[in-house]
Amino acid sequence: MRIFLFDIDGTLLSSGGAGKAAMEAALASEFGVTEIRGRVPFSGRTDRAIGQDLFRHHGIEDTPDNWQRFLTAYLRHLPGCLASHDGRVLPGIAALLEQLAGAEDVAVGLLTGNVRDGARVKLGYYDLFHHFAFGGFGDVHLERNDVAREALTAVQRHLGQPVSPEQVWVIGDTPLDVRCARSIGARALAVATGWHSLADLAAEKPDLLLADLSDAVPLLNLST
Numbered sequence: 001m002r003i004f005l006f007d008i009d010g011t012l013l014s015s016g017g018a019g020k021a022a023m024e025a026a027l028a029s030e031f032g033v034t035e036i037r038g039r040v041p042f043s044g045r046t047d048r049a050i051g052q053d054l055f056r057h058h059g060i061e062d063t064p065d066n067w068q069r070f071l072t073a074y075l076r077h078l079p080g081c082l083a084s085h086d087g088r089v090l091p092g093i094a095a096l097l098e099q100l101a102g103a104e105d106v107a108v109g110l111l112t113g114n115v116r117d118g119a120r121v122k123l124g125y126y127d128l129f130h131h132f133a134f135g136g137f138g139d140v141h142l143e144r145n146d147v148a149r150e151a152l153t154a155v156q157r158h159l160g161q162p163v164s165p166e167q168v169w170v171i172g173d174t175p176l177d178v179r180c181a182r183s184i185g186a187r188a189l190a191v192a193t194g195w196h197s198l199a200d201l202a203a204e205k206p207d208l209l210l211a212d213l214s215d216a217v218p219l220l221n222l223s224t
Contacts, residue, residue: 009114013128014090018122019118029077048067078118088126089128110134113137134157144177145183148183168186
């Protein structure tokens with residue numbers, strides 16, 4: 001069995017900044033934030049961690065109720081932001097997912113910092129969501145490594161059997177994707193389709209490094 005766990009933003013698609021815009025719109029509509037303060041890193045992080053930082057920078061108490069208010073507003077704004085931003089499916093992704101869907105002994109899931117419903121909205125907008133039956137998400141975890149452990153548990157639950165980490169490929173565009181793959185003993189493919197350069201990603205020593213997935217043969221050959 002070969003298992004492929006995909007990151008979303010910068011790996012499967014570029015939303016053109018729609019996710020960030022939807023979060024900022026949620027701050028405005030729910031908490032009256034009219035000016036974004038501070039520098040909050042988004043790349044490779046979980047939505048929960050991003051939300052925590054946004055709350056801190058804007059003096060919002062990080063309570064379960066406020067998080068739920070923020071999350072509900074974010075999901076309400078996200079479809080409109082996706083429609084108004086210039087996003088796209090990244091090179092080779094559609095063809096690779098179709099190829100994996102037709103292969104035997106392959107399971108395809110998500111390992112993403114997006115909250116579960118946000119992942120569904122983003123991937124659904126680009127007609128990709130049907131490819132993913134399980135995953136690990138950023139609803140509650142602050143650290144990407146915890147999302148990786150959730151994803152590995154989800155794989156085993158989906159398959160109904162134990163899974164060896166050596167069967168798993170984590171595919172992402174940030175150093176944090178490579179590190180979280182290592183945290184569960186999985187192999188890592190880093191693609192330079194996000195904010196990080198080939199050199200940045202090479203420093204993490206992934207098992208495979210590609211400029212993009214327009215030619216996925218190296219991945220498919222290594223995973224057999």
